[in-house]
Amino acid sequence: MTKLSEAQLKQHYDQAMKLQAAKQHKEALSHYEKMIAANPRIPEVHFQVARIFTEVGKPERALPHLQAAAALRPAEPAVWRLWAAAVALTAEPEAEATFLAALKLSTLPPAVKLRLQDRFTPGHAYVPSVPDEVRAEVRKIMPLMKAKRFTEAELMAASLLSRNPRCAAAVNLLATAQAKQGKIDAAVANYNKAAALDPEDAEPLNNLGQILIEAGRLPEALEAFRGAVVAAPCMVPALVHLALAMRRSEQVVAALPFALRAARLDPSDPMPLVILGNLYTLRRDFESAEAVLRKALAIAPDRADTQALMAQTLARLGVDQEAMTHFDRALQLQPDLPLAVGGKASLLQTLGRFEEAEPWFRRSLELDPANGETYRGFLVSHKVQPGDPVVDEMIARFNDPKTTDANRVGFGFGIAKALEDLKQYDQVFPYLRVANDLARKVNPYDVKVRHERVAALLRSMDSRDWPGEPVPGASGFGPIFVTGMPRSGTTLVEQIIASHSSVTGAGEMNIAAKLGAKLLAADRETLPLGDLAPGAIVRLGEDYLTQVRQRHPDAARVTDKSIQSYMYLGLLKLAMPKARFVVVRRDPRDNLLSIYKNKFTEGTHLYSNSLRDLGEYYRTFHEVIEFWRARVPDWFYEVQYEELVANPEAETRKLIAACGLDWEDACLNSHQNTRKVDTLSVFQVRQPISKASLNAWQRYESHLGEMFEALGDLLPEDTHAAR
Structure with missing residues (x-):
């Protein structure tokens, strides 16, 4: 423990309070932390630390300090009021139970204690x-x-x-x-x-938040709704409005506890369930989304928005026929509902029914012309021709001061794609950079975390001797994992393999990597793989098969294009020895540029919005592949995208053989495969294999300096000679 004199403690406290008043929270916390290290029994310090964490939207970090302050100053109402506020803003039952138990034993005046307790009593209505x-x-x-x-x-x-x-x-x-x-x-x-x-x-603040939302003043609305929830943690409308406002500001994870609390408080209200369904969908937890949306539909089957959300969720789960039924029901209830019109367009698009999708997209643009994401989605399968009015429409919206940043992102990516279609390459990057910078502003990313994660994972994997002894009782299931960087050609490779008559293309199931991460996770650390019991590895294979069977009950062999599976390649092979792994590689200049030009599902691939981060991220991908190459080189097969498109038949034959499959001519005509493709390559894989995208980076070389620097020694030697 660092010793500080009373004078030094006072000096730290005075300085911290000044910094706190100036909203310099990080600097203020530094002083408070030094005081706590020297003397953890100063209640005012814990109280001020809790104030900061509550104010900056991290109430969970305020709780231990409030618990400490309350123990040191049990009769101080201000401490308990702030503790109640922090608990309300976590919306977590355990935090609430801890608070109420401590409150019951506190020495507060009975009137104060009762009012704080009443806040957390369901059904209690505050009467002014x-x-x-x-x-x-x-x-x-x-x-x-x-x-x-x-x-x-x-x-x-x-x-x-x-x-x-x-x-x-x-x-x-x-x-x-x-x-x-x-x-x-x-x-x-x-x-x-x-x-x-x-x-x-709480009522004035809840009312205030609603008119601020209507006025487009989202940050102020969020503060109003937070205030309403603090005043009335059991007020369902306030919880619902806060969750919706957080959703609109793309705080999806933070919104979940409030929607869950609202659903618990009033199980008969479909609205919290609808919000939960939307939030789970955005988090790609489609099974949970389906469950809560079915509950919502049981309560209110004639809600068009719920029907449309259910359709969207089922489409993600691959239950396309039922999804289309729900879209049609939503459109029957509300023909002009943008969610249903645009959702049906997107589903038709993923099914390769582009001509049918186009009028639905056009209708969606008419209904919601300010929605940049609708334009971007439409252009995924629409090639812009000279004179197409869609370009001027998007540019006008992009430049309109009333356009929100979220919509400007969609318009920016859409405009860049349209200009590339028109071969106006010199105009592409200004829009592309703005779109990526705005997306990065909403979802900041620290590439150092990626480096740390990869280092921890490789330490875990290196704790085992490779290849080592087989795991007794391992699964006999043999999926074909297609993995690699996004936009490297993984969709094309999966389409080729899935064109084989014995293979079902399952797409991006996002199962394997999650199971691997869960198995190795322990208190923010990564367990050494060498310490895992064989039974745990066996269960991973069993759990994977169970989840695959839920989606594809009759498939004898599936492809799984979950690109993160390369991270756990060795572990997955131990759990499923018959699994095959195909790693797709592409010239990093074209690969990373293609990532930068595309918008991914919200909350995924956050490194994609920075050219420097893209280069750094590619280095980690390369590091992992080289790790496996050094230990188990015969456990995976590599496809070089440039070689595949240059010599399709020869490379396809080698690929099919590497998957342990007999040759079928259908694999050479993968663009005729009518299976669903739910990726950014939905249009490209329906076309014959082409060399058109090779060396696209040369058009934009002058903009790619940061990416080249980050790639360093992984940058091909001909980079600057190619001009």
Whole structure:
């Protein structure tokens, strides 16, 4: 323990408070941490640390400090109020139970204790303190609001407020009447005033958040909804609105606890379940999404949005016929629902039915012209021709100040693709860079974490002697894993293999890597593979087969194009000795440029938005493949994309043989395969194999300096000579 004198402690505290007031939280925490290291029994320090973590949206990190502060200062209401706020903002049952148990034993005044306890009592409704005479006048205003006579309601509420200037209920009514008339600034001011007059009333803050959302002021709306949840952690509408606002700001993981809490509090309300379904879908947890959406449909089968979300989820799970049925039901209920119109277009697109998809995409663009993602999705299978109005439409939206950053990302990628179709290569990169920079702003990425993860994984794998003894009882299932970097040609290679009559193309199942990561995970560390019991490895193979059978019950042999499987190649081979691994390689310049030009599913491939990170990430991919090459070189087969497209028949024959399959001519005509393809290559794999994408990097070499630097010695020697 570092010793500090009283004077030194005071100096740290004073400096920390100044930094905290200036919102320099990291610097303030540094001072507080030094104080805690020297003396962990200063309640004010724990309290201030908790304030910072709660304010910056990390309430879970505030909890231990609040628990410490409460133990040191058990009769201080401010500590318990902040603890209640942090618990409300975690929305976690365990945190709530811990708080309530400590609160029950606290020495707080009974009235304070009861009010804090009531916040977490389901069904408890906070009743603002309103004098009888004011209550009577409030009742006269309510019929005016219901009759939509908002001007009269505003006048009456203003009159009431002039006579009762500290009546929060009157201010809330006045703000609502003003909001209904479009007087947004006045309404915002008065909702804030009502919340300040009665901080325990969640209604003004919940109302405030809703009008801020409508006004496009999302960050302010988030703060309002957080305040409402703090005041009333069991108020389902506030929880729902906060989850929705977080979803809109792409805080998908953070939104989940609030939607889950709302669903627990009111199982009869379909809305929290619908939100959960959407959040699970965005996290690619389609099984959970399906489960909650089926519950929502059981409660309210005629909700068009729920039908459309179920269709979207089932399409991701490969249950395409049922998905189409749900899309059609949604369109029957609400013909102009963008989610259903655009969803049906996307499903038809993944099925290769491009001509059928186009009118649905066109209709979707008409219904939601400000949605950049719809344009981007449409252009995946639409080749722009000179004079196509879609280009000017996108550029106008991209340049419109009212366009949100999220939509500008979609438009940016769409414009770049359209300009490339038109061979206007010199105009592509400005849009591409803006789109990637905006996407990176929303989802920042630290490539150092990737390097650390790969290093930890390889240490784990190196704890075993390779190839070593087989694992007794390992699965006899033999999937064909197609793995490599995104946009390297993995979809094409899988399409070729899946064109064989004995193989079912399962696409990106995202099962194997998750099972491998789960098996090796322990308290933020990576377990040594050499320490795992053989039974655990056997169970991995069994669990993989179980999940595959849920999706493809009758398939004798499947391809699995989950690209992260190369990370766990050795472990998966131990669990399934009959598995085959095909690693697809492509010139890193073309490969990484192609990644940079495309937008991936939200929350995935976050390294893709930085040219430097792309180069660094490729280095880790190369490192892992070389690790396996040095230990088990005969456990995988490599396909070089450039060689495949230059000599399709010769390379395809070698590929099919490497998969342990007899030759079939259909494998040479993989573009005629009608199976579903749910990747960015959905259009390309329906075309005959072509060399058109080779050396595309040369068009943009002047923009790729950061990527080249990061690639370093992995950069092909002809890079600068190619110009």
